[in-house]
Amino acid sequence: MNAQLKSTRSRNAKALNEMDASLNTAVVQAKFGLKLSKLCDALVIAQLRFLRAAFKYVPERQNASVRKRRLVESRLDDITKVIRRCDSFIIKVGGANRSKQDEHERDIVARFLIQRAIPFVEFWQETIEAIAQGASPEIKWRDIPVWFPENYKDPGG
Numbered sequence: 001m002n003a004q005l006k007s008t009r010s011r012n013a014k015a016l017n018e019m020d021a022s023l024n025t026a027v028v029q030a031k032f033g034l035k036l037s038k039l040c041d042a043l044v045i046a047q048l049r050f051l052r053a054a055f056k057y058v059p060e061r062q063n064a065s066v067r068k069r070r071l072v073e074s075r076l077d078d079i080t081k082v083i084r085r086c087d088s089f090i091i092k093v094g095g096a097n098r099s100k101q102d103e104h105e106r107d108i109v110a111r112f113l114i115q116r117a118i119p120f121v122e123f124w125q126e127t128i129e130a131i132a133q134g135a136s137p138e139i140k141w142r143d144i145p146v147w148f149p150e151n152y153k154d155p156g157g
């Protein structure tokens with residue numbers, strides 16, 4: 001992965017730095033391509049749908065209905081599918097035809113997947129499996145891998 005990332009907006013530069021990007025990250029004004037925008041939207045929507053289902057299921061633990069557990073597992077699978085589509089996007093962007101913008105988009109998506117999305121999914125997979133096996137884990141907010149930094153501001157508004 002390219003050590004020097006370029007953020008599409010100055011607000012995102014700080015978020016990238018919080019994701020261990022180099023401190024000399026260049027900031028440029030650019031728009032993500034349509035494909036990447038759609039993938040990012042799909043990833044966030046899948047995460048929100050999962051959280052909605054999980055927060056209905058987790059408090060009930062062993063008393064939760066099978067239907068609720070399956071819904072949570074299905075929503076987690078949805079996130080995994082979008083992660084795979086993002087990964088596929090990263091691979092397809094490679095090659096002789098790629099532009100600098102494509103390369104930067106690829107790097108941003110790869111970094112987000114590795115540092116945010118995949119740890120989030122792995123945490124919830126382990127937690128849900130533990131609950132399904134009868135464990136009663138105490139979930140604390142600080143234990144849940146961060147999807148967006150606490151001080152994240154939507155670049156769109």
